[in-house]
Amino acid sequence: MASDDRTLTPYNVLPNRQEASLLVVGAEGVGKHDLSLAVLKIPVQFSLQIRTASSLPLPTENADLRPRIDFICFIMSMTDRESIQVVEKSLSLVDVKYFLGRACLVVTGVHSHKKMTDLDQVTALADSFNLPLVFGEVKSEKERDQLARRILTMTEVAAGFKNHVSPLLVESTRLVTTS
Amino acid sequence: MTSSREGDGTDQPGEVTEFTENPDSETAESISTLKAACEKTWADVKQTQEQLRQCQQPQSTAHFSEQQPLLAILREKERRLRAEIQVAKESRAHTLPNDTEVVAAALNGELQKKVSQLRETKSLITAQLQELQASIEKEKQFEQQLKAVHDKLQEKCQALEAQEPAEDALEAVAQELETKINAAQKTEQTVMKKMAAFVGKHFPVPEQAQASRSSKELRPRRHQTSQETLPLKDILLELMTKCVESPNDPYMALDERHWPAYVELLLRCNIVLQHPDDDRRIKLVPFHL
Numbered sequence: 488m489a490s491d492d493r494t495l496t497p498y499n500v501l502p503n504r505q506e507a508s509l510l511v512v513g514a515e516g517v518g519k520h521d522l523s524l525a526v527l528k529i530p531v532q533f534s535l536q537i538r539t540a541s542s543l544p545l546p547t548e549n550a551d552l553r554p555r556i557d558f559i560c561f562i563m564s565m566t567d568r569e570s571i572q573v574v575e576k577s578l579s580l581v582d583v584k585y586f587l588g589r590a591c592l593v594v595t596g597v598h599s600h601k602k603m604t605d606l607d608q609v610t611a612l613a614d615s616f617n618l619p620l621v622f623g624e625v626k627s628e629k630e631r632d633q634l635a636r637r638i639l640t641m642t643e644v645a646a647g648f649k650n651h652v653s654p655l656l657v658e659s660t661r662l663v664t665t666s
Numbered sequence: 667m668t669s670s671r672e673g674d675g676t677d678q679p680g681e682v683t684e685f686t687e688n689p690d691s692e693t694a695e696s697i698s699t700l701k702a703a704c705e706k707t708w709a710d711v712k713q714t715q716e717q718l719r720q721c722q723q724p725q726s727t728a729h730f731s732e733q734q735p736l737l738a739i740l741r742e743k744e745r746r747l748r749a750e751i752q753v754a755k756e757s758r759a760h761t762l763p764n765d766t767e768v769v770a771a772a773l774n775g776e777l778q779k780k781v782s783q784l785r786e787t788k789s790l791i792t793a794q795l796q797e798l799q800a801s802i803e804k805e806k807q808f809e810q811q812l813k814a815v816h817d818k819l820q821e822k823c824q825a826l827e828a829q830e831p832a833e834d835a836l837e838a839v840a841q842e843l844e845t846k847i848n849a850a851q852k853t854e855q856t857v858m859k860k861m862a863a864f865v866g867k868h869f870p871v872p873e874q875a876q877a878s879r880s881s882k883e884l885r886p887r888r889h890q891t892s893q894e895t896l897p898l899k900d901i902l903l904e905l906m907t908k909c910v911e912s913p914n915d916p917y918m919a920l921d922e923r924h925w926p927a928y929v930e931l932l933l934r935c936n937i938v939l940q941h942p943d944d945d946r947r948i949k950l951v952p953f954h955l
Contacts, residue, residue: 579735586739587746617739655746 505533507646508554509638512540512577513562514570518595518625522562525635533648535639543577557646558589560638561618562625565596568603571612578616588654589645592618593634595625619661696765862899869898872925896923905938905950917947 509526511519523537536554545553559581563570574592581590592613596602613620619641623634645654872895901924909916920929929948932938941947 583738583742584746587743615736617736617743653750655743655750658743659747 503554506536506554507533507557507642507648508536508538509642510538510540510556510559511562512543512559512574513593514564514567514573515541517562517564517567517570519562521625521631522560522593522635522638525631526639528632529635529639531639531643533646535642542573543580558591558638558642559585560591560593562593562595563609565594565602565604565606565609566599567596571604571608575612578612586617588641588656588658590616590618591621591638591641592616593621593623593638595623597622598624619658693767696767699765700768861902865899865902866897869928869931871895871897872927895925898928901928901932905948909950909952916949916952917941917944918949920946920948 509523511523513519519539519541523539526537527535538553538556561574561577563574592609594609597606610620612618621634621637624630625634641654641657643649644652644657647653904918908918929938933940933948936951938948938950941949
């Protein structure tokens with residue numbers, strides 16, 4: 488089916504040694520570049536590549552040159568309904584295997600007054616895809632660094648740099664509240 | 667070591683880099699053995715990848731029912747967990763090659779890592795300890811302050827209980843007020859009497875002839891005598907009553923009974939004021955304000 492070519496799969500390409508790759512998906516203006524720069528500032532032993540996309544599916548021109556995506560980070564803002572729609576659409580174009588601990592949902596703008604959506608909606612979305620939910624504000628530097636650190640640790644686990652720890656192991660220790 | 671991850675080449679390249687610092691013939695041998703092992707593992711990885719690619723079918727969550735992507739995810743999770751458990755059971759422990767150099771280097775690296783980690787922990791813990799001590803000190807001071815306040819309050823409570831009951835105090839205050847009122851009333855009466863006497867003596871009732879003369883009538887009217895002109899005392903009394911009793915309407919309307927001379931006198935002495943719109947009305951100047 489045509490959609491098969493467009494879905495992202497984690498095991499297409501061989502992993503490169505000492506390299507990890509992170510994909511950040513989110514609508515325009517949600518803070519992808521700021522977050523990526525913050526993640527890159529943290530010193531690590533391997534070389535980290537961050538790619539940003541404003542929506543999936545990824546364009547097919549560079550499909551061959553793209554390395555294996557270890558971790559996908561969906562960013563959305565509670566003040567921007569469009570970003571939520573973009574994320575919802577992209578979620579269905581990602582292979583199932585990414586939801587076993589290789590993806591997460593970052594939500595910004597929780598403290599703002601102009602919220603366009605409910606917190607319930609956001610948690611429902613995260614629960615329906617079993618995504619770990621991370622709240623943070625990309626605009627404030629301290630929160631941005633904390634957010635970057637969390638995403639980096641998740642990426643490291645997903646890329647296999649932590650011995651004996653697989654993303655599924657981390658995922659299964661996550662607290663899931665059933666409604 | 668086989669892990670659930672598809673490839674694992676990250677351990678051994680790290681060890682190789684440590685060796686390049688002391689080139690030696692023995693170490694050269696160890697290096698070559700390590701390199702061979704590395705390459706073998708990498709070949710395994712590639713083979714596994716090929717196998718994976720062949721039997722792989724990318725499924726997006728949209729393939730399953732739209733309302734329940736969670737179902738597909740959980741199913742996939744179950745499969746993978748089973749696989750990981752199986753791999754963990756079957757995998758044997760990874761042993762380093764028997765080469766002493768390799769073993770020594772590996773151990774050295776591990777020890778250094780542990781030492782640096784422990785150093786970090788130590789600094790962290792000392793910082794926490796200091797913070798805790800500072801907070802303990804603060805809490806102790808706070809406790810002392812609160813104790814002092816508590817003691818003072820208790821003293822005050824006891825002092826209040828030892829005093830006479832409050833009911834008598836109220837009665838005493840009431841008594842005082844009553845005496846004050848009586849004294850004030852007495853003074854008022856004496857003052858009024860004195861004033862009346864003074865005014866009556868120096869400002870008598872004008873005779874009818876004078877009153878009729880000042881009015882500009884050519885023929886004295888018969889009805890003029892029906893109302894007698896008021897003595898100044900009465901005018902003053904009425905003004906004062908009006909001023910005190912009805913402060914929102916202190917104006918008194920002037921009549922024929924009021925001798926205009928007296929009115930003029932009061933006006934000139936700034937005792938009364940005329941109403942701004944109506945000349946016939948006058949009010950007492952509020953001296954008490």
